[in-house]
Amino acid sequence: MFTIYLYVLDSLADWEIGYVLSELNxxxxxxxxxxQVSLKMVSDSKEPIHTMGGLKIVPDCLIDEMVVSETSMLLLPGADTWNEPKHQAIIEKASECLSLGATVCAICGATAALANAGLxxxxxxxxxxxxxLEMVSPSYKGQSFYLDQPSVVDHNLITASSTGALLWTKQIIERLGVFQSDTLAFWYDYFRTGxxxxxxxxxxxxxxxNES
Structure with missing residues (x-):
């Protein structure tokens, strides 16, 4: 079973994780x-966080309690608070995840945090x-690897723009292998086109x- 860790932090952008949480949960x-996969909210403390939309989320576990393996996935959502030093711990964990073969999925502001760390x-x-990224991450040196697309997969790293949540979700589900390929294709086309x-x-x- 895959264990999905969603890092929760104050000002989390609710809409960016809406599709992926709904389908995986x-x-x-x-x-x-x-x-079903195991879905856990992880943070730097057990104190509730408040999303940009005003929702209160109580973390399930701490960063130190995460168990990282190839069947782990870390979701890093956008937020206005990524520049706070306390989030360095989860970026270090993201680096560990990438090294061990776990999947890291970052969207919007979380990509800036990865860029700051050289990831x-x-x-x-x-x-x-x-x-x-040049504007918000002075140490960023990955310009030659940047692709101007809504969401991009590179092995066990999936990154997305603030408007790329739907494709990001599709690529995450594809990575997990929990949908049939045709189910995923029609799911994406439906939400993409209406x-x-x-x-x-x-x-x-x-x-x-299929059984009927």
């Missing part, structure tokens, strides 16, 4: 025989547009329908 479109200097990645034909096609790929 509910498991509603998981392929037959695949059990994007030699990996294909994206962020909030060309020039953004065309109802993709929704009905999606429903036809689900195990209950």
């Amino acid at each position: 509910s498991g509603r479109f998981f392929k037959k025989g695949h059990h 994007l200097d030699n990996r294909s990645h994206t962020s909030n547009g060309p020039g953004f 065309d109802a034909q993709h929704f009905f096609a999606l429903m036809q790929t689900l195990p209950a329908n």
Whole structure:
């Protein structure tokens, strides 16, 4: 079973994690025989955090309690508070994850935190547009690896811009392998276009329908 750690911090951008949390927590479109993943909220303390939208989240565990392996995944959401020194601990853990084969998924402001630590200097990645990382991360040296796309996969690193949450989610689900490939394709097309034909096609790929 995959263990998914979501790092929670004050001012977390709710919308950036909406798709991925909903699908991984509910498991509603998981392929037959695949059990739900273990989803844990991790932070630097057990104190509640407050998202940008005003939601209160109580962390499940501390950074030191994380168990990292190839079946671990760390989600780093955007937030306005990434420049606070206390978040250095999770960036160090992200570096450990990448080294051990665990997957790190960063979106929006979290990409700047990775850039500050030099973790994007030699990996294909994206962020909030060309020039953004240079502006907010003085030590960034990964310009030649930057791709101006909504979300980018480089082995066990998945990065996205603030508007790339849907594709980011698709790539995360693909990495986990919890959807059938056709289910994922129709899921993405439906939410990308709003065309109802993709929704009905999606429903036809689900195990209950395949068994009938």
